[in-house]
Amino acid sequence: MVSTIATVLMWIVGLSMIYVLYRTINGHPIERRVVFLYIGLAIALPLLMQKTAPVPVTADVQKLVDALDELTPGSKVLAAFDFDPSSAPELQPMGVAFMKYAFKHDFKVIVMGLWPQGPQQANQAIEDAMLDPLIAEKNLVYGVDYVNLGYQAGAEFVIQSMGSDFKRMFPLDDRHIAYDSLEILNDITNFSNIDFIFNLSAGKPGTVEWIQIAVDRFGAKCGAGNTAVQAPQVYPYLRSGQLTGLLGGMSGGAEFEKATNEKGQASTFIFAQMISHAMVIAFIIMGNIAFFMTRKKKKA
């Protein structure tokens, strides 16, 4: 019922854009609040419609999935959650999809964060992944199949120190259990014992620091998921081969969900994102029409 009403309203909003264009051509541009309203509707209505958009998997995302596919059951994967709730709409779906993939493929997952709220986001992602019946029936044990080392202050210096000794940076885990008491960490001293690093980053410290230190200095292999704002800064590392796969923004998350057959939040959000982008493009075109019309009138 809600979906049908939203679809009808979406059509009305779409058709009303013709009227907005007509007004603009006649030299009566709409005010900014109306633009805000349209953008709001372009997000709210598609969410209520609960549709998904076609998402082709790009080479950057496929590279990450291929690297994960090469790992064998029991591989040690370090998942660094370097973001806070303000970036969660973009990065949390990636985190959940990654955890589902890792647990289903029996990887040993070691979680940490260079941002104070990162480990909490990781716990939430693990909880969401555990709701999957296939994962729930594995009865994964904390400290044996996965562990959360928690947050450590010190930004990039933490990565630098982990290059020689993990335990020095994390003598206790997030639950205040001693490093040596955790079975999953028994044979882990430094990055040479980690098969893959997956970093979710919303800024600094984040993916760039992991590449500079863990990858280039200590030879680790790293893939990442970034906010859309940060992704363009990281793409050069992808082409140079320093980074193994990148999920850029919500579309990257949706592609990852599709490539790993783990349909989640990003897949449901991407339709709203597509419509809102179309709306932004439409307003940019209208703005340019208004600009040229005004200039033409002034010249006349």
Add this chain to the structure above:
Amino acid sequence: MELFGIWVAALLTLGIFSFLYKDNPVYKICESIFIGVSAGYWAIANFFDALHKKFWVGVFPTDGSDPNYMLWFGALLGVLMLLRLSSKIGWIARWPLAFIVGATAGLYMMLYFVSNAMNQVASTMRDVIVTSPETHLIMWGETIGSILIVIGVVSGLVYFFFSKEHKGVFGYTARVGIWFLMITFGAHFGYTVMSRMSLLIGRIDFLFRDWLHLLN
């Protein structure tokens, strides 16, 4: 309690959104609450994560391990930093600052030289014509990409070369460089729009799903 939290979050979200209409007292209240809560959170987080976890536990260990006396040196530098508050002996704060600048510069000099200079330059020096390893046929997509990288790097560098006047061939190349820069800025802007839309989607999804229960 969770329901109360959802209602508070939803009302604060709407309060912040109200700024889109115009500045108003409700928005001011929501903004002040956000700033206050953030400041309080960071004060407590820094106290426990840095002062307690890094310093106190290190110098007064309870697990039988040896105290790390080097941490007193860091604590001393921290105290010296606070001397900036004094107008008479504020200059002492330059010492810890110099230590931080020196240590960070030392670390970053090598990191940036290897990761951002050497590896990136090496990545630019690739075969312009890319062929498939199996069929030895030209891979047109990759080849066009490589050619664009060469043109972009050269013209971009020419644009930032100010010792020669941008005239003639040099000027045309610099103009191509501007185009590459503009396209780069456009891509950045596009990604920023995508990011901001994602945040708005997250908030509206929260309102519809957790608050109004309109979504499953």
